[in-house]
Amino acid sequence: KTIAVLPGDGIGPEVTDAAVKVLQSIAMRYGHTFHLKHAVIGGAAVDQFDNPLPQQTIDVCDASDAILLGAVGGTKWDNNPAHLRPEKGLLNIRKHFDLFANIRPVKAIPALLASSPLKEEVAKDVDMVIVRELTSGLYFGEPKRRSEKSAVDTLVYTREEIERIVNQAFEIARTRRGKVTSVDKANVLETSKLWREVVEERKAAYPDIEVEHMLVDSAAMKLITNPRTFDVVVTENMFGDILSDEASVITGSLGMLPSASIRSDGFGLYEPVHGSAPDIAGQNKANPSAAILSVAMMLKHSFGLHTEAAAVEQAVMSVLEDGYCTGDLAGSGKRVVSTEQYVTKVIEELE
Amino acid sequence: KTIAVLPGDGIGPEVTDAAVKVLQSIAMRYGHTFHLKHAVIGGAAVDQFDNPLPQQTIDVCDASDAILLGAVGGTKWDNNPAHLRPEKGLLNIRKHFDLFANIRPVKAIPALLASSPLKEEVAKDVDMVIVRELTSGLYFGEPKRRSEKSAVDTLVYTREEIERIVNQAFEIARTRRGKVTSVDKANVLETSKLWREVVEERKAAYPDIEVEHMLVDSAAMKLITNPRTFDVVVTENMFGDILSDEASVITGSLGMLPSASIRSDGFGLYEPVHGSAPDIAGQNKANPSAAILSVAMMLKHSFGLHTEAAAVEQAVMSVLEDGYCTGDLAGSGKRVVSTEQYVTKVIEELE
Ligand SMILES: CC(C)[C@H](C(=O)O)[C@@H](O)C(=O)O
Ligand SMILES: CC(C)[C@H](C(=O)O)[C@@H](O)C(=O)O
Numbered sequence: 001k002t003i004a005v006l007p008g009d010g011i012g013p014e015v016t017d018a019a020v021k022v023l024q025s026i027a028m029r030y031g032h033t034f035h036l037k038h039a040v041i042g043g044a045a046v047d048q049f050d051n052p053l054p055q056q057t058i059d060v061c062d063a064s065d066a067i068l069l070g071a072v073g074g075t076k077w078d079n080n081p082a083h084l085r086p087e088k089g090l091l092n093i094r095k096h097f098d099l100f101a102n103i104r105p106v107k108a109i110p111a112l113l114a115s116s117p118l119k120e121e122v123a124k125d126v127d128m129v130i131v132r133e134l135t136s137g138l139y140f141g142e143p144k145r146r147s148e149k150s151a152v153d154t155l156v157y158t159r160e161e162i163e164r165i166v167n168q169a170f171e172i173a174r175t176r177r178g179k180v181t182s183v184d185k186a187n188v189l190e191t192s193k194l195w196r197e198v199v200e201e202r203k204a205a206y207p208d209i210e211v212e213h214m215l216v217d218s219a220a221m222k223l224i225t226n227p228r229t230f231d232v233v234v235t236e237n238m239f240g241d242i243l244s245d246e247a248s249v250i251t252g253s254l255g256m257l258p259s260a261s262i263r264s265d266g267f268g269l270y271e272p273v274h275g276s277a278p279d280i281a282g283q284n285k286a287n288p289s290a291a292i293l294s295v296a297m298m299l300k301h302s303f304g305l306h307t308e309a310a311a312v313e314q315a316v317m318s319v320l321e322d323g324y325c326t327g328d329l330a331g332s333g334k335r336v337v338s339t340e341q342y343v344t345k346v347i348e349e350l351e
Numbered sequence: 352k353t354i355a356v357l358p359g360d361g362i363g364p365e366v367t368d369a370a371v372k373v374l375q376s377i378a379m380r381y382g383h384t385f386h387l388k389h390a391v392i393g394g395a396a397v398d399q400f401d402n403p404l405p406q407q408t409i410d411v412c413d414a415s416d417a418i419l420l421g422a423v424g425g426t427k428w429d430n431n432p433a434h435l436r437p438e439k440g441l442l443n444i445r446k447h448f449d450l451f452a453n454i455r456p457v458k459a460i461p462a463l464l465a466s467s468p469l470k471e472e473v474a475k476d477v478d479m480v481i482v483r484e485l486t487s488g489l490y491f492g493e494p495k496r497r498s499e500k501s502a503v504d505t506l507v508y509t510r511e512e513i514e515r516i517v518n519q520a521f522e523i524a525r526t527r528r529g530k531v532t533s534v535d536k537a538n539v540l541e542t543s544k545l546w547r548e549v550v551e552e553r554k555a556a557y558p559d560i561e562v563e564h565m566l567v568d569s570a571a572m573k574l575i576t577n578p579r580t581f582d583v584v585v586t587e588n589m590f591g592d593i594l595s596d597e598a599s600v601i602t603g604s605l606g607m608l609p610s611a612s613i614r615s616d617g618f619g620l621y622e623p624v625h626g627s628a629p630d631i632a633g634q635n636k637a638n639p640s641a642a643i644l645s646v647a648m649m650l651k652h653s654f655g656l657h658t659e660a661a662a663v664e665q666a667v668m669s670v671l672e673d674g675y676c677t678g679d680l681a682g683s684g685k686r687v688v689s690t691e692q693y694v695t696k697v698i699e700e701l702e
């Protein structure tokens with residue numbers, strides 16, 4: 001298998017290195033060969049090629065079976081024009097490879113409940129997956145324009161775009177507790193009415209799945225008051241951006257959360273949910289768990305290597321249970337270690 | 352002063368009655384005369400006039416100095432066509448009276464910290480105001496349309512629309528801790544770039560105010576992880592809908608939260624943040640605090656009666672501190688009382 005490795009900016013390179021070490025340990029232990037091809041994206045690519053997603057990088061990804069990405073962005077590029085901003089690299093790669101399904105699992109980790117802003121009895125046993133549409137909606141709809149006196153963005157969805165993401169959510173629910181919560185704003189938006197109709201239609205093909213519709217404002221509350229009631233949450237791009245970041249706080253640290261952005265044939269991009277954290281970049285402090293768990297998602301979704309994926313997840317959980325953590329999770333009874341020490345611990349657990 | 356009273360649906364009439372009783376007690380005690388004119392809105396108006404905001408109701412509001420609204424909506428009308436849905440009454444009244452500034456204070460109540468899903472040390476001392484643009488954006492932008500195969504909503508903002516809501520936020524910040532957090536998605540949306548520009552421009556007129564820009568996904572996290580860092584949050588309509596409901600969970604109950612929707616001349620509509628809760632309607636169980644505190648906001652914003660407003664707020668807090676509450680806030684050490692008993696307690700405190 002060939003994997004494109006795009007470290008990106010800030011802590012991106014550190015956490016990607018960590019994830020690659022774990023991948024190599026898995027390769028050795030289970031007898032796989034992973035070919036790694038590095039390429040630039042984001043600010044690093046702007047600096048080198050004046051393009052946050054250069055053609056070279058696209059070529060490398062085209063010749064790969066999956067993409068591992070670190071993080072993009074940094075204050076250095078904040079005042080660049082839109083087409084030279086790091087985030088544009090991320091938006092472009094999603095669109096170019098038609099990675100329409102963004103999958104973000106949010107699972108409470110017993111060893112970290114004390115770090116959650118939620119009461120332990122609220123955060124305990126939370127186990128949900130947010131399935132966010134990633135290549136349409138307000139992010140890409142046309143017209144999108146600016147004049148001196150006003151600005152316009154367009155929220156547009158086609159039936160097909162909704163169908164494929166909703167199908168994805170139903171399929172994931174089948175491998176879990178069998179419940180889908182579809183989030184929309186059907187009392188205000190035309191796109192949400194279409195969304196709700198499509199969910200109702202697709203439901204017929206999944207009689208085993210329980211379906212509920214929830215308004216986005218209500219979902220924003222229930223994610224915090226009753227997070228355990230969610231299994232699979234499916235929603236459009238902008239709502240998904242907001243709700244998945246909101247849900248991420250449940251676990252106590254963004255540093256724990258992996259994500260997959262996939263298309264129908266299994267090809268996918270795997271990246272931590274966290275950003276590039278320029279303030280702690282290069283200090284051997286970053287929490288590499290999200291990148292490592294993104295590798296686990298890659299092993300599972302793109303390569304079908306379920307045993308290997310489970311081993312990676314288990315190794316991370318064991319290290320946390322032993323009380324080791326990076327600075328973001330410091331607390332009583334915890335032993336704070338560096339990024340490198342943490343990875344070493346994870347690899348020891350794997351062996 | 353003349354007040355239009357629009358009880359609406361579900362628990363709307365009960366909580367409005369409660370608020371009116373408190374208003375009458377204030378009138379007696381402080382020697383004011385309030386003329387109350389009742390009118391229908393929402394589902395009740397659909398049933399009576401086939402219109403969620405009938406002309407009669409507009410006329411009553413036109414002849415008033417402020418509007419007190421209960422809540423609208425209910426499953427009974429859920430399958431109605433859009434123009435005959437209760438929420439349409441709410442959207443129409445906001446637009447008709449140009450109530451562009453929706454103001455939602457979120458303040459942690461010491462007596463209720465145990466009801467919050469957040470850890471007490473996180474929720475403690477939270478005191479913020481969310482200022483949401485209410486008459487533009489995705490809610491009202493054209494084109495808004497549906498075909499068999501796709502749907503479109505339009506997010507449009509003019510410079511003037513942004514300026515007036517941003518000014519409002521700056522003015523409110525001046526009466527508080529002097530900090531404004533402007534929330535947008537400037538890394539993706541053209542409307543957000545314009546929004547951010549306007550905030551930067553208006554900042555010059557308010558050198559005493561500290562301004563920070565925050566992306567909406569990040570704000571959705573920080574509202575839960577660091578809610579005390581917010582003073583005044585200003586944002587566009589859709590983001591405001593989501594974030595204000597999210598923030599509402601901090602206090603432990605939606606039943607506590609009032610709101611004001613005002614225009615520049617001081618005219619305003621005051622309503623609880625909660626919905627019509629049809630499941631408990633007519634059972635003398637609803638928490639009338641949000642409606643009562645909405646009256647306090649009316650006294651302050653529309654009538655400039657600051658002493659009276661403070662007295663109402665103080666009375667509600669005293670009742671809660673004495674351990675009395677409605678069922679939504681039941682818990683150890685609490686004495687659950689009916690809506691009517693609760694109002695009686697509040698009025699006793701006022702006297
Ligand atoms: C960087 C930004 C454009 C991106 C998004 O909004 O999609 C990020 O917030 C994410 O969720 O991956
Ligand atoms: C009922 C609905 C249309 C309304 C809105 O979205 O504005 C409500 O959620 C609110 O926040 O007042």
